[in-house]
Amino acid sequence: MDGRESWIEQNRANWDDRAALHEAAGYGIDALVVDRTRISGEVAQDRDRLGDLTGLDVIHLQCHLGTDTVSLARLGARRTVGVDLSPQSVNGARAIAARCGESIEYVESDVYRAREAAEGDFDLVYTSIGVLCWLPDVAGWARVVASLLRPGGRFLIRDDHPMLMAVGEDASDGLRLEQPYFQRDEPMTWDQQGSYIETPEGAPPMTHTRSHQWNHSIGEIITALLEDGLMLDSFEETPYSAWCPWPDLIEREGDRWRLRESPDRIALQYVITAHLPR
Incomplete structure (x- = not known):
């Protein structure tokens, strides 16, 4: 196993642990089960960009527990497929889709093998929030992405901005660029308990903490x-984040976070739409 395969396998194990933790935390699942018209906040903010999905075939890459995948199905998709590298996530997503009354195909695969x-x-x-950082x-x-689209097919990604990713975790003395902005061969490696949500009491401990x-x-x-033939339709950078990276400097506005002072200093998120020409 080469370095890249080893890194992906360690991330797979880490996300198995995260999936169990996120299910224990709730992750907005019950609200989707109770209200069959509800869609996730992540999908809702791009509903105009997504448009009417009635009769369309949709694939969601790096779907995790599938709450966004369920939401895409509820926008009218004829066929909805979710892909994730974590078997724990895929099994959880299948159970959640069944509880939500949605017929969704889930496939266990890392992104690079999704076409096969x-x-x-x-x-x-479709892919959204905290996705590209896990790919070398x-x-x-x-x-x-291009290989999965039929001619005329569309692509949407919303994700953390690489500027956010380049800023260090300790912002007690202000924002400091500490991590690489550009892609490197070697990863940034972390070894820590917990995830990006608060760990609920009684949640199973993470045993694969390296990512x-x-x-x-x-x-x-x-x-x-x-370079792979897609044509750019829109590109937007925003001062909002889907999570709170620096508690001392950031404040919540509904389901979004932004810098407390001068929020126009840095982009925290971006969204791209594109299509494959006919």
């Missing part, structure tokens, strides 16, 4: 998509 793992072509490839090679990712991440610049991401 998922049958058919798709009208929409953005060019290989873009090739998979690896890579940053990818905006230029690298857009160029990779263009």
Whole structure:
């Protein structure tokens, strides 16, 4: 097993633990089960960009527990497929979809093997929030996205901005650039308990605490998509984050977070839409 495969396997084990923790925390699952018209906040903020999915074939890459995948199905998709590398996530997603009354296909695969793992072509490839940082090679990712789309098919990604990823975790003395902005061969490696949500009392402990991440610049991401034949439709950077990276400097606005002072100093998130020409 080479270095890259080893890193992906360690991330797979780490996400198995995270999936168990997130299910124990609730993760907004019960609200989707109770209200069959409800969609997740992540999908809701891009509902206008997604448009009417009635009769379309949709694939969700790095779907985790599938709360966004359920939401895509509820926007009218004819066929909805979720792909994730973590078997614990995939099993959890299948159970959640059944509770929500949605017929969704879930496939266990890392992103780079998604073309071989998922049958058919798709009208929409969707991926959102905290996704690209787990992938070592953005060019290989873009090739998979393009290969999954049928001519005329669309692509949407919303994710943490690489500027956010480059800022250090300790912001007690202000924002400091400590991590690479551009993609590197070697990952940034972390060894820590917990996840990006508060650990609930009685949750199973994480036993696979080591994980690896890579940053990818905006230029690298857009160029990779263009080089694989996609045409850019829109690109937006926002001062809002889906989570709270620096508690001393950031405040909550509904389900979003932004810098307390001068929030226009840094982009925290971006969204790209593109399509594969007919």
